Amino acid sequence: MASNKTFFGHPRGLATLFFTEMWERFSYYGMRALLFLFIVAPIHEGGLGFDDKSGGAIYGLYTMFVYLLALPGGWIADNLFGLRRSIFYGGCIIAAGHFCLALPYQETFFIGLLFIVMGTGLLKPNISSMVGELYGPEDQVRRDNGFSIFYMGINIGALIAPIICGYLGENVNWHYGFAAAGIGMVLGVIQFKLTEKNLGDAGITVKSAGDQATQKMRLLWLSIMLVALAIFVVMMWLKIIVVDPVLLANSFKWLIGICVGLYFTYTLIFEKLDADEKKKVAAIAIVFVITAIFYTGYEGQGSTLNIFAKRYTDLVVAGFATPASWFQSLPPIYVVTFVPIFTGLWIFLASKNSNPSTPVKLSLGLVFTALAYVAMIGASFVVISGQKALPTWLFLTYLLLTFGEICLYPIGLSGITKLSPKRLVGRMMGVFFMALALGNLVAGLFAGDIDEKVVAKDPHVLVDLFQFIVIMMMASAVVVLLIAKPLRKLMGDVR
Incomplete structure (x- = not known):
């Protein structure tokens, strides 16, 4: 157990993790708010x-790998380093990645992205x-x-x-923006090391350490993979290997689905499942598809x-040119505001025996999500009229979009x-995060359809893209409602 000191009535170690995660998210969302804008900005x-x-x-591809690498990141913590060292190593690697982005070179930019996804895979899960x-098995409420x-x-x-x-x-x-993200992660790492004593014994033990020979073999394989990755990066740097990002992204789209x-x-x-377990696994497969579709629309936020x-938006407010990236601060504001309201609504409906099913x-x-993009169709018609x-x-x-995530993410x-x-x-949680990875990847590919030169010639391209997303979301929603009864049967006692 952790220290007896408290943080709002909770183990003091919660403060250590709270601020570490806060700064890690600061670094991630600060960089993400700039990433697509920077990539397509003219030289x-x-x-x-x-x-x-x-x-x-x-x-x-970047946002996809952020989720995909959570799977090996969890394995490394369980089998090699333990939770605590994995968090520290991950934070250091993330900070190094942001500072690579702060350098004005294309080569260091891609190395920085690689570091960030690797570090996030270690830290985030x-x-x-x-x-x-931090809590005992009897302390579920806290x-x-x-x-x-x-x-x-x-x-x-x-x-x-x-x-x-x-x-x-x-x-x-x-690059100053990327550097600021890196500084945030450094603050998080420093805070973590200075206060980790408050964590007590939490996260020190390697859950599946095995014997010494097993550990050495695991470290050897990890080292081989890292060396192979380093060789691949050097070959890309020397342009011995040239990667087409569009082809690679489309390939991964199908690869994730097939896998x-x-x-x-x-x-x-x-897996020798009984009949009830097979039904529930089939239900999880359906939830995977629904989640992936949802996130293709939801994750359009950063792209x-x-x-x-x-x-295409009038960003001048009271004579001040507002940065476009500031809109990325809206979702957390909405989440903090409306999650308690939705939670109260579900509780109230449950008391009336009217709580909607899963x-x-x-x-x-x-x-x-469909309604969100209906709003974007409206905004697009303003652009078509020649205005911002x-x-x-x-x-x-x-x-x-926030309303949509509140309904879907915690329920899923x-x-x-x-x-x-x-x-x-x-493993099923890993599959769930693969749905998020797939959704993020496809959302990035959608963003590529808003080609500035094409839109300049025919602004209706905006309407076509947003209309496609609306149709996809509404059609999926209708299908889910049509299969709601058999889906509930598959879920059994889970409502």
């Missing part, structure tokens, strides 16, 4: 000068696990409340990051909607934990 404006399709693919280790406090740290970091990093990046120098499909097939056939704000809430998430859209269109869009996450056979919970 004479300090950007990389990529076309929109390549920029969207690079952005999508393991710091959440550390929160759980444990749940502790995660709520921890969640606030995420939103505080996500709120202030675009304001600081976005202003520096867009109004001063792109997940094969995994579910393997699980259903070879499609960000570039719309930059190019399939209905999932479909609501899709409907809200007012910021209120994006305010409304982000609000509706909770559903996975409840539906998974006990021995497969970890």
Whole structure:
């Protein structure tokens, strides 16, 4: 157990993890708010000068790997370093990545992205696990409340990051914005080391250490993979290997789908599940598809909607040119404001025996996302008329997207934990995060369709893109409602 000192009535170690996560999210969302804008910004404006399709693919690949590398990151913590050292190493690698982005070279930019996804894969899944280790098995109420406090740290970091990093990046120098993100992560790492004594014994033990020979073999394989990765990076640097980001992104889109499909097939056939477990795993497969579709729309925030704000939104307020990246601070504001309201609504409806079922809430998430892009269609017609859209269109869009995530994300996450056979919970959570990875990747590819030159010739391209997303979301919502009854049967006692 951790220290007896308290943080709002919780173990003092919660403060250590709260501020570490806050600064990690500051670094992530601060950099993400600038990333796509920087990639497609002209070289004479300090950007990389990529076309929109390549920029969207690079952005999508980056956000995809952030989620995918959480899987090996969790394995490394469980089998090699333990949670605590993994968090520290991850934070150091993330900071190094941001400072690589702060250098004005294309080569260091891609190395920086590589470092950040590797570091995030080590830190992000393991710091959440550390929160759980601060509480005993009999302390479930405080444990749940502790995660709520921890969640606030995420939103505080996500709120202030675009304001600081976005202003520096867009109004001063792109690389200053990336450097600010790196400084935030350094503060998080320093804070973690200075206060880790408050964590007590939490996160020190390597859960699946094995014997010394096993550890050495694992370290050897990890070293071989890192060396192979380093060789690949050097070959890219020397242009011996040239990677087409659009082709790579489209390949990964299909690869993730095929791998997940094969995994579910393997699980259903070879994992010796009983009839009830098979039904629930089939339900998880459906939730995977719904989640992936939802996030193709939701994760347009950092790419499609960000570039719309930059190019087609009137950003002058009271004579001040507002950075486009500042809109990225809206979701955490909305989350903090409306999560308690939605939670109270579900509790109230449950007391009246009218709480919507899981399939209905999932479909609501899709409907809200569709409505968000209906708002973007309205904004696009303003652009077609020859004017710039007012910021209120994006305010409304982000609000509706947040409503969608509140309906879908916690329900989907909770559903996975409840539906998974006990021995497969970890792997099924990994599958859930692969849905997020796939959604992020496709969202980046969508952003590539807002080509500035094409839009200049035919602004209706904006309407076509947003209309496609609306149709996809609404059609998916209708399908979910149509299969709600059989889906509930598959879920059994999980409602």
